[in-house]
Amino acid sequence: MGTIKDIAQKAEVSISTVSLVLNNKGYVGEETRKKVQQAIQDMNYKPSRSARKLATGKTGNIGFIIWEGHFYDVEMFYSQIFLGMEYAARKTDSYVILTTVKEEFDPKKEVPRFLKYNDVDGVALAGRVPHTLVEYLDRQRIPIVLIDYAIPGKNYNCIQIDNYHGAYQAVDHLAKTGKKRIGFVGGTYFHPSIKERYRGYRDALEANNLIGNGMPEEYTFVENVETSPLIGEKGISVLLDRNTDLDAVFCCNDPTAMGAMKEIQKRKIKIPDEIAIVGFDDIPTSGFCMPRLTTVSVPKLALGKEAFNLLNEVIDQPSEPPQVRTIGTFLVKRESA
Amino acid sequence: MGTIKDIAQKAEVSISTVSLVLNNKGYVGEETRKKVQQAIQDMNYKPSRSARKLATGKTGNIGFIIWEGHFYDVEMFYSQIFLGMEYAARKTDSYVILTTVKEEFDPKKEVPRFLKYNDVDGVALAGRVPHTLVEYLDRQRIPIVLIDYAIPGKNYNCIQIDNYHGAYQAVDHLAKTGKKRIGFVGGTYFHPSIKERYRGYRDALEANNLIGNGMPEEYTFVENVETSPLIGEKGISVLLDRNTDLDAVFCCNDPTAMGAMKEIQKRKIKIPDEIAIVGFDDIPTSGFCMPRLTTVSVPKLALGKEAFNLLNEVIDQPSEPPQVRTIGTFLVKRESA
DNA sequence: ATTTTATATTAAAACGTTTTTAGAAATCAT
DNA sequence: ATGATTTCTAAAAACGTTTTAATATAAAAT
Numbered sequence: 001m002g003t004i005k006d007i008a009q010k011a012e013v014s015i016s017t018v019s020l021v022l023n024n025k026g027y028v029g030e031e032t033r034k035k036v037q038q039a040i041q042d043m044n045y046k047p048s049r050s051a052r053k054l055a056t057g058k059t060g061n062i063g064f065i066i067w068e069g070h071f072y073d074v075e076m077f078y079s080q081i082f083l084g085m086e087y088a089a090r091k092t093d094s095y096v097i098l099t100t101v102k103e104e105f106d107p108k109k110e111v112p113r114f115l116k117y118n119d120v121d122g123v124a125l126a127g128r129v130p131h132t133l134v135e136y137l138d139r140q141r142i143p144i145v146l147i148d149y150a151i152p153g154k155n156y157n158c159i160q161i162d163n164y165h166g167a168y169q170a171v172d173h174l175a176k177t178g179k180k181r182i183g184f185v186g187g188t189y190f191h192p193s194i195k196e197r198y199r200g201y202r203d204a205l206e207a208n209n210l211i212g213n214g215m216p217e218e219y220t221f222v223e224n225v226e227t228s229p230l231i232g233e234k235g236i237s238v239l240l241d242r243n244t245d246l247d248a249v250f251c252c253n254d255p256t257a258m259g260a261m262k263e264i265q266k267r268k269i270k271i272p273d274e275i276a277i278v279g280f281d282d283i284p285t286s287g288f289c290m291p292r293l294t295t296v297s298v299p300k301l302a303l304g305k306e307a308f309n310l311l312n313e314v315i316d317q318p319s320e321p322p323q324v325r326t327i328g329t330f331l332v333k334r335e336s337a
Numbered sequence: 338m339g340t341i342k343d344i345a346q347k348a349e350v351s352i353s354t355v356s357l358v359l360n361n362k363g364y365v366g367e368e369t370r371k372k373v374q375q376a377i378q379d380m381n382y383k384p385s386r387s388a389r390k391l392a393t394g395k396t397g398n399i400g401f402i403i404w405e406g407h408f409y410d411v412e413m414f415y416s417q418i419f420l421g422m423e424y425a426a427r428k429t430d431s432y433v434i435l436t437t438v439k440e441e442f443d444p445k446k447e448v449p450r451f452l453k454y455n456d457v458d459g460v461a462l463a464g465r466v467p468h469t470l471v472e473y474l475d476r477q478r479i480p481i482v483l484i485d486y487a488i489p490g491k492n493y494n495c496i497q498i499d500n501y502h503g504a505y506q507a508v509d510h511l512a513k514t515g516k517k518r519i520g521f522v523g524g525t526y527f528h529p530s531i532k533e534r535y536r537g538y539r540d541a542l543e544a545n546n547l548i549g550n551g552m553p554e555e556y557t558f559v560e561n562v563e564t565s566p567l568i569g570e571k572g573i574s575v576l577l578d579r580n581t582d583l584d585a586v587f588c589c590n591d592p593t594a595m596g597a598m599k600e601i602q603k604r605k606i607k608i609p610d611e612i613a614i615v616g617f618d619d620i621p622t623s624g625f626c627m628p629r630l631t632t633v634s635v636p637k638l639a640l641g642k643e644a645f646n647l648l649n650e651v652i653d654q655p656s657e658p659p660q661v662r663t664i665g666t667f668l669v670k671r672e673s674a
Numbered sequence: 675a676t677t678t679t680a681t682a683t684t685a686a687a688a689c690g691t692t693t694t695t696a697g698a699a700a701t702c703a704t
Numbered sequence: 705a706t707g708a709t710t711t712c713t714a715a716a717a718a719c720g721t722t723t724t725a726a727t728a729t730a731a732a733a734t
Contacts, residue, residue: 682727
């Protein structure tokens with residue numbers, strides 16, 4: 001493969017000079033630079049990663065942590081975020097290495113391999129993730145950025161979805177199409193994103209003068225478990241049984257909406273005429289179900305890219321104060337609403 | 338963090354000795370070993386990956402390549418294989434780094450980053466992947482293993498799903514429940530897995546004396562494009578229009594089955610009474626659709642684990658002849674058949 | 675009793691970079 | 705023309721391991 005030494009020899013310069021042109025540093029004469037670049041080209045030379053990393057002290061890896069359960073979900077949400085990070089990584093010389101964690105995290109029992117062996121320069125965490133893990137990372141002074149998650153009362157770097165406006169838009173759309181009694185179905189209420197979506201829901205109701213007569217209290221179903229199609233089924237059941245005048249429902253995410261849709265169809269209720277439904281996330285399934293789901297689309301790739309970039313900035317400037325960046329959403333109108 | 342030098346100092350031995358106990362190599366006296374291990378414990382020492390890799394010449398990474406399109410699929414099939422690899426990797430000191438490739442691959446234009454910079458010791462490729470890429474890897478003498486794919490006429494290390502028996506079981510189940518006119522819907526016929534599934538389908542028909550009267554020719558829909566729900570819709574449409582006596586269909590995978598299901602329901606045909614349907618893969622969605630899909634389950638984690646292990650063997654013993662390992666499947670009986 | 679062989683330890687070389695330091699040559703200001 | 709900068713290049717140290725070769729002792733075989 002050839003080493004930096006071979007290049008130096010071929011270009012008739014010192015190793016140091018080769019290194020300088022390689023890294024665009026210091027002063028290098030124009031013709032010397034050309035000679036070196038030519039040699040690099042000719043020999044198809046690629047610097048050794050390990051050697052480089054050993055010399056610089058960086059690992060060149062960044063870690064990506066998600067809850068294991070998301071790998072068994074119906075949704076591809078987190079995979080796409082991961083892909084976004086990978087795309088961003090391609091413009092750098094870092095690799096993204098992924099690992100999953102269990103619901104609970106105890107640093108005394110087990111920490112992810114790449115943390116244990118100091119093999120990452122920083123880590124991105126997506127979705128709901130154990131607080132103890134985030135605190136552990138913070139304590140170890142490992143640069144982190146949270147994706148689509150935040151820990152109440154704590155201030156970390158994070159990439160947020162614009163949950164509030166997304167939900168607002170969705171519910172506003174329902175109202176504008178004439179729906180009056182709009183329900184809300186959600187899970188894990190303590191998840192900040194869900195809270196924001198509820199806020200958007202409420203404010204959109206208010207803006208459309210739909211508050212009152214039990215709205216939204218009686219039309220809200222929230223249970224403190226991981227969101228899933230099952231929660232959707234259960235939620236819509238409760239709402240339908242409680243409010244005979246329900247004519248639309250905003251589900252806190254697409255899997256929940258899928259479940260709700262299933263239950264609604266089971267009861268032979270027509271979508272969207274009798275009950276309109278809108279979700280949140282725009283996972284691939286939403287485009288294939290029947291009827292296709294109207295939903296708030298989240299630019300997942302952008303989420304990953306931004307996370308990667310922010311993380312890199314944090315790694316370079318560790319002392320900067322935590323940043324929050326918000327990624328916009330947009331409503332995808334399909335047949336369910 | 339402490340280096341090997343600090344350990345040597347603390348344990349009052351040489352650096353070499355520390356290295357020997359670290360790697361369980363050579364001769365080391367019992368008490369010396371204890372002293373060293375104690376020091377390692379006390380200082381919570383972790384060897385530097387870069388230094389180690391530089392010295393050994395290995396990268397400690399293995400690459401995982403899939404077609405980019407699979408990240409936009411409805412299915413989590415490949416994500417789970419990836420997770421299986423990650424699980425296996427945890428028992429070693431290797432990391433799995435993932436990248437995607439486009440449908441076409443031209444080494445002159447662009448090669449995956451980790452190949453370009455020699456940052457992996459070997460690579461696993463899952464699903465349909467450009468032939469030119471596989472040949473490129475082979476030419477570069479990079480150890481590879483294919484997962485759920487094979488290139489006709491070529492002999493590579495690979496982990497296969499038992500497509501034949503899986504399909505056979507599925508179709509046999511349909512026959513045993515009294516179905517007589519069983520269709521087949523598939524895509525990308527040149528994909529070896531699909532071919533095998535078709536073979537299993539045919540043989541099961543034969544074993545149940547269902548060949549004849551246009552079976553299976555008239556009851557087969559195959560189109561040479563990537564499998565998808567759309568292919569399922571189209572396939573079942575053609576079959577239904579052509580054969581009024583169709584009473585069951587075996588779809589070459591779950592996404593296809595999803596599409597078929599949608600179309601069948603659109604035509605107000607009852608599943609499974611009028612038309613029974615069975616898929617292949619057991620992706621998460623299959624458990625949530627309505628009715629839930631009977632399908633052939635593929636142990637995806639096992640697939641990934643085996644791939645990782647085989648790849649590691651190949652890396653250690655590059656001159657061994659190519660191996661094929663087959664992972665069994667099992668039928669998950671749900672409501673669609 | 676002497677040679678082999680097995681066990682135990684270490685010094686030193688090697689892995690391929692980046693970075694620091696130093697020195698020379700060219701340019702500039704006086 | 706002299707000294708001060710700026711531009712250019714190279715030698716050498718540093719990064720933290722593994723591996724090879726060397727040396728020393730203990731045990732076994734002749």
